[in-house]
Amino acid sequence: MKYKVSILATTLCLVMNTACAQDLKSELQQNTQSRVMEKPSMAVDANQAGKYGMYQLQPDLIAVPQSLADRSNSRKDIGNMTLVSRAANTDVDKMMEFRRNSVVRNNMTGEMGVVTGNISVLAKPGTSINNLLQQFDLKIVRSASSTGVYIVQPVNDAELVTLLEQIKASGMVSTARLDIMETKYTNQ
Amino acid sequence: MLNTNKYRLSGVAIAVALSVTACGGSSGESNTAPVAQNVAVETTYSWKNNQGNFSVSDVDNDTLIITAISENGTAIQPSQGVYTLQNGLLSVQGTGFSFLPLKDGATNVNYTVSDGTATATASLSIAPAASDPLAYQQWHLNNTGQKAYSLNVDGIKAFLINDVGFTEAQADAWIAARVDPNILVAGQDMNVVRAFQQNVTGTGSIAVVVDSGMELAHEDLAGNVLPNRSLNMVPGALNVTDPTSTSLYGDHGTSVAGLIAAEGWNGMGGRGVAPHAKLIGMNYLNAQSDLNGALSHGIPGSGITESEPLTVFNRSYGISYPAVISYDLFEEAVQSYSAMALRSGLGAVNTKSSGNSFLSPGNNSWAGGICNPARALGLTCLNGNFEPSQNTPFYFSIAAVNSNGKHTSYSTAGANVLFSAPAGEYGDLAPAMVTTDQMTCLRGYSSFPSVDAGGWPEYDAAFTPFNYPGHPENPSCNYTSTFNGTSSAAPNAAGVIALVHSANPSLSYREIKDILVRTSTKVDPQNAAVVLPVGDGEFTAHPGWVENAAGYSHNNLYGFGRVNAGDAVALARIYSNPLPMQVFSDWTGVGSQAGEAPLTATVADNNADGAVQTIEIADEITVEGVQFAFDVANAELRSDSFPSQTTAGIDLAIEVTSPSGTTSVLLSSKQAIADPSFDFATGYNEGYILKDSVFLSNAFYGESAKGTWTIRVVDTNGSDYPVTNSIWPLGYVNNVQDTVLEGVAIRVFGH
Numbered sequence: 001m002k003y004k005v006s007i008l009a010t011t012l013c014l015v016m017n018t019a020c021a022q023d024l025k026s027e028l029q030q031n032t033q034s035r036v037m038e039k040p041s042m043a044v045d046a047n048q049a050g051k052y053g054m055y056q057l058q059p060d061l062i063a064v065p066q067s068l069a070d071r072s073n074s075r076k077d078i079g080n081m082t083l084v085s086r087a088a089n090t091d092v093d094k095m096m097e098f099r100r101n102s103v104v105r106n107n108m109t110g111e112m113g114v115v116t117g118n119i120s121v122l123a124k125p126g127t128s129i130n131n132l133l134q135q136f137d138l139k140i141v142r143s144a145s146s147t148g149v150y151i152v153q154p155v156n157d158a159e160l161v162t163l164l165e166q167i168k169a170s171g172m173v174s175t176a177r178l179d180i181m182e183t184k185y186t187n188q
Numbered sequence: 189m190l191n192t193n194k195y196r197l198s199g200v201a202i203a204v205a206l207s208v209t210a211c212g213g214s215s216g217e218s219n220t221a222p223v224a225q226n227v228a229v230e231t232t233y234s235w236k237n238n239q240g241n242f243s244v245s246d247v248d249n250d251t252l253i254i255t256a257i258s259e260n261g262t263a264i265q266p267s268q269g270v271y272t273l274q275n276g277l278l279s280v281q282g283t284g285f286s287f288l289p290l291k292d293g294a295t296n297v298n299y300t301v302s303d304g305t306a307t308a309t310a311s312l313s314i315a316p317a318a319s320d321p322l323a324y325q326q327w328h329l330n331n332t333g334q335k336a337y338s339l340n341v342d343g344i345k346a347f348l349i350n351d352v353g354f355t356e357a358q359a360d361a362w363i364a365a366r367v368d369p370n371i372l373v374a375g376q377d378m379n380v381v382r383a384f385q386q387n388v389t390g391t392g393s394i395a396v397v398v399d400s401g402m403e404l405a406h407e408d409l410a411g412n413v414l415p416n417r418s419l420n421m422v423p424g425a426l427n428v429t430d431p432t433s434t435s436l437y438g439d440h441g442t443s444v445a446g447l448i449a450a451e452g453w454n455g456m457g458g459r460g461v462a463p464h465a466k467l468i469g470m471n472y473l474n475a476q477s478d479l480n481g482a483l484s485h486g487i488p489g490s491g492i493t494e495s496e497p498l499t500v501f502n503r504s505y506g507i508s509y510p511a512v513i514s515y516d517l518f519e520e521a522v523q524s525y526s527a528m529a530l531r532s533g534l535g536a537v538n539t540k541s542s543g544n545s546f547l548s549p550g551n552n553s554w555a556g557g558i559c560n561p562a563r564a565l566g567l568t569c570l571n572g573n574f575e576p577s578q579n580t581p582f583y584f585s586i587a588a589v590n591s592n593g594k595h596t597s598y599s600t601a602g603a604n605v606l607f608s609a610p611a612g613e614y615g616d617l618a619p620a621m622v623t624t625d626q627m628t629c630l631r632g633y634s635s636f637p638s639v640d641a642g643g644w645p646e647y648d649a650a651f652t653p654f655n656y657p658g659h660p661e662n663p664s665c666n667y668t669s670t671f672n673g674t675s676s677a678a679p680n681a682a683g684v685i686a687l688v689h690s691a692n693p694s695l696s697y698r699e700i701k702d703i704l705v706r707t708s709t710k711v712d713p714q715n716a717a718v719v720l721p722v723g724d725g726e727f728t729a730h731p732g733w734v735e736n737a738a739g740y741s742h743n744n745l746y747g748f749g750r751v752n753a754g755d756a757v758a759l760a761r762i763y764s765n766p767l768p769m770q771v772f773s774d775w776t777g778v779g780s781q782a783g784e785a786p787l788t789a790t791v792a793d794n795n796a797d798g799a800v801q802t803i804e805i806a807d808e809i810t811v812e813g814v815q816f817a818f819d820v821a822n823a824e825l826r827s828d829s830f831p832s833q834t835t836a837g838i839d840l841a842i843e844v845t846s847p848s849g850t851t852s853v854l855l856s857s858k859q860a861i862a863d864p865s866f867d868f869a870t871g872y873n874e875g876y877i878l879k880d881s882v883f884l885s886n887a888f889y890g891e892s893a894k895g896t897w898t899i900r901v902v903d904t905n906g907s908d909y910p911v912t913n914s915i916w917p918l919g920y921v922n923n924v925q926d927t928v929l930e931g932v933a934i935r936v937f938g939h
Contacts, residue, residue: 024366024614024616024617024651025642025644025647028348028352028647029644037551037552037553037554038554039552039554039555041827041828041863041872042828042830051871052869053867053868053869053870053871054866054867054868054869054871054872055868065424066424067424079422079423079424079474079475080422080423080424080425081423106868108509108866108868116477116479118477118478118479120478120479120518122517122518122521141479142479142482142483142487142488142489143487143488144482144485144487144488144521144522144525144529146525146528146529147521147522147524147525147528147529148521149482149487149518149521149522149525151478151479151482174517175517175518177478177518177868177869178869179477179478179479180477181475181476181477182476182477183473183476184476184507184868185473185476185505185506185507186473186505186506186507186508186551187399187400187440187473187504187505187673187675188504188505188506188508188541188543188544188545188673188674188675
C-alpha cells in the first residue's frame with residue numbers, strides 16, 4: 001500500500017472549499033485520526049483589555065505594507081499588508097488602542113485581521129451625512145447615499161472605538177462599526 | 189450572435205427517380221412526379237435550432253409533403269413531426285425543417301417527398317455542429333445520463349486491488365457500498381437546451397463573479413470577459429483590473445465563471461449556462477472589508493454604472509458556524525443598493541450559495557459530533573438562516589442538487605432557500621461539474637501541484653482521472669471535473685438568470701424571481717417529512733414539499749425547485765404584467781422585539797406544546813417573503829461553558845403558520861447551535877440562543893399577509909447528546925432551565 005498522509009491535503013480541502021471529498025481517501029488511508037481544532041474563543045481571556053465585539057487586539061503585532069515588511073519577522077499577509085512583530089522594547093500595554101493598521105484576532109474564526117481605519121455607517125433616514133462629518137471631523141471614502149451607506153474615515157488619526165461609540169450615540173446613524181480587513185467568508 | 193445558417197444545394201442537382209403517370213381521373217391529365225434535390229447544411233450549432241428547407245419542387249404545383257426520413261437505410265418513425273436521429277432531433281413542418289444537434293457528428297439522412305401520388309427521394313447532409321468538446325459531459329445543461337468523468341469503476345477497482353490490497357471481492361463490495369446505482373438519471377437538468385432553442389444564450393447580460401479571483405486570459409472565458417472592468421481588490425495590487433489568482437491549487441472564481449458564461453461553440457472546453465453573457469471578476473475574498481464588500485455590490489467607485497445591464501452578482505461564499513449571527517442592517521442596506529439602484533432601478537440579482545453544511549458544522553471541528561443528531565434524522569446540521577447575508581429580502585439563496593435531481597449530501601437547508609440548481613457530488617463516485625480551471629497543469633484543481641498535495645497520485649488517477657495531468661480530453665489541464673458544492677449551484681442559477689434577462693431585459697430583479705418561482709422544477713417530489721416525537725406529542729421538523737395557499741410549493745431543501753431555463757425563458761418572453769411597486773411592512777412584534785418588556789413565554793423542555801405567540805398583520809400585501817426576528821433566551825448557553833455545553837440551542841425548533849394556514853419550519857431542532865447568538869461588532873449575546881436573529885421564509889410567496897400569524901417555539905429534546913472527537917465541548921447536556929421566548933417580530937415584503 002503506497003501513500004503518505006498529507007496534512008497539506010487536508011488544509012487544501014479547507015481552503016478550496018467546494019464541498020470536499022476527503023472522506024474516501026482518509027478511509028482508504030485508514031486515517032481515523034482527524035485533526036480537531038480548538039474553539040478559537042476559548043483562548044480568550046474574558047477580562048483582557050483591547051476588545052471590540054468579537055475582536056481582540058494583538059498589541060504585539062502591527063500591519064505594515066508588504067513592501068516595507070521585514071520578511072524574517074512577518075507572521076501573515078492580509079491583503080497588501082504584512083503582520084510583523086513589534087520591536088522587542090515596545091511597551092505593548094500602550095498599544096491597546098484600535099487605530100489604523102492595528103492587528104486584531106477574530107474570536108469566532110480565529111483569523112487575524114487589520115483595522116482599516118474606516119468606519120462603516122448606515123445613516124438614519126432623513127439624516128444629513130454632512131452633519132455627521134462635521135461633528136466628528138470625518139471624510140467619506142465611498143458611499144451609496146441612496147441607501148444611507150457610507151464608509152467614512154477620521155480626518156486625523158483617532159482611537160477608533162471611542163470615536164465609534166460617539167458616532168453611535170449621536171442619534172444620526174442606524175448602525176456603525178469598524179471596518180476590519182479579514183477572512184470572514186470562505187468559499188462554500 | 190451566431191451566424192445565420194448556411195445551406196447549399198449539392199453541385200449536381202439530382203432530379204430524382206420516379207416519374208410516374210398518374211391516373212388522373214376523368215380529365216385524363218397526367219401527373220409529373222415531384223423533384224427532390226440533395227441538401228447540405230454546412231453550419232450549425234449544437235443545442236440550437238438550425239432552420240432550413242428541403243429542396244423540393246413540383247411542376248404541377250401539387251402540395252408537397254415530406255413523408256419519410258431514413259438514416260443509414262432505416263426508416264425513422266416521427267413523433268409529432270419530430271424524428272429522433274443519431275445526433276439530434278429533426279422537426280419537419282411542410283417542406284421546411286429544423287435540426288437540433290444534440291451530439292457532435294455529421295448527420296446524413298434521406299428524405300422522401302410526395303405530391304400525393306408520386307414521390308421523390310434525396311439526401312439531407314448536415315455537417316457536424318459547432319460545439320464545445322466537453323459539453324457532452326455537462327449533465328447540468330443536458331443530462332443524458334453521462335458520468336462526467338466520474339465512476340471510473342474499472343480503474344477504481346484496479347486501484348483498490350493493486351494499491352490498497354483488497355481482494356477482487358472486497359473491491360467489488362467496497363464500490364457497491366458507495367455507488368448509488370440510481371445517481372445517473374437522464375433529463376435531470378436545467379433544461380438549458382430549450383432556452384438555447386429559443387435563441388436565448390445570454391446576449392446583453394452581465395454577470396459579476398465575486399470570489400477568489402477570475403483568470404481573465406482563460407481560453408474559454410476571455411471572449412466573454414469585459415475588458416478593464418474586473419477589480420483586483422487587494423490594496424496596492426500591481427494591476428488593479430486583473431483578479432487572476434496565483435494559487436497553485438485551483439481558483440474557485442475561475443471555475444464559477446465557467447459555469448456561468450464559458451464561451452459557447454468555440455471548439456474549446458465546455459459551455460456556460462449563458463454562453464454569450466459577459467463577465468466581470470472581483471477577488472473580494474482576498475481582501476474582505478466593508479469597503480470592498482460594498483464595492484462588490486456595485487456602489488459608485490466600483491466601475492459599475494447604474495444604467496448598464498448588470499444582471500447578476502454571484503456569491504459562492506459564506507460563513508459556516510454553529511451559532512446564529514444577529515441581523516446586519518448595514519449588510520441589508522448594501523444589498524439593497526444592487527437590488528434597487530442598479531440597472532436603472534430594475535435591480536441586479538445576487539445569487540448566494542446556501543452553504544455546504546448539511547452534514548458538518550463547517551470547519552469547526554471543535555464542535556465534535558454536534559451534527560450527529562441531525563444526521564441521524566436526515567436534517568440539516570447548519571441552517572442557511574444562521575448567516576445574516578442570507579436572510580435579507582435581497583439575496584437569492586441557492587441549494588444544490590445531484591444528477592438524479594435529488595438533494596446533494598452537503599447542501600445546507602433552510603426556509604430561506606429560494607431555488608436549487610445542479611452541482612453534484614465529488615466527481616469520484618458520482619458526477620460533479622465539468623467547468624473551467626486555471627490554465628496549464630502547473631496550477632489548478634487539475635494540476636501537478638494538486639496531485640502532489642493530495643499525497644496519493646494513484647488514488648487521484650483512479651478516482652478523478654480527468655483532473656490527473658495527461659487525460660486525453662484535458663491535455664492542458666484547463667478544465668476540471670470535480671467542482672461542486674453550492675458554490676456550483678449558485679453560478680448555475682446565475683446563468684439561468686442571465687438567460688432570463690437576455691430574453692426580456694425590461695424585467696426587474698423581482699420579476700426575474702417571480703418567473704423562476706413559477707417555472708422551477710419540483711424535484712424529488714416524494715421527499716419525505718421528518719417527524720420528531722416530543723414528549724407526548726410530536727414536531728414536524730421537515731415537512732417536505734409544502735404547497736401554499738397561492739399554489740406554490742416550497743421545500744427547505746430545494747426552495748421552489750430546480751431552476752428551469754427553458755420554461756423561465758419562455759415565460760420571460762411573454763411576461764407582460766409587471767409586478768406592482770415593492771412595499772415593506774414595518775416590523776410588527778411583541779416583547780423585546782417591540783421595544784417593550786421581554787415576554788416570559790416559557791418553552792418547556794421536551795414538550796411539543798412549546799410557546800405560541802400570534803401577531804396580527806394589518807397590511808394588504810401579497811407576500812414575496814417574510815422575515816421573523818427573535819429573542820430567545822436560555823442562561824445556560826454561554827460561550828465560555830466548560831467542559832460541556834447545554835443542548836438548549838440544539839433542541840430549539842420554530843415553526844410559523846401564515847393567515848392562510850401554510851406552515852414553514854424556520855428551525856427544525858437538532859441543528860448545531862453550540863454558541864450563543866453573536867454579532868461581530870458587539871460580541872456574544874451571552875445567554876441567548878437567538879438575539880436580534882432573523883429568519884427569512886420564502887414559503888409564503890404569493891399569499892396574502894393580512895391576518896394572524898402564529899409562531900410556535902418548541903424544545904424537542906429532554907436528554908444529553910454525547911459527542912466524541914471534540915476538544916470543546918466534551919458533551920451536550922440537556923438544559924436544566926427552560927428556554928424563554930422574550931420577543932418576536934414580523935416584517936413582510938411584497939406588493
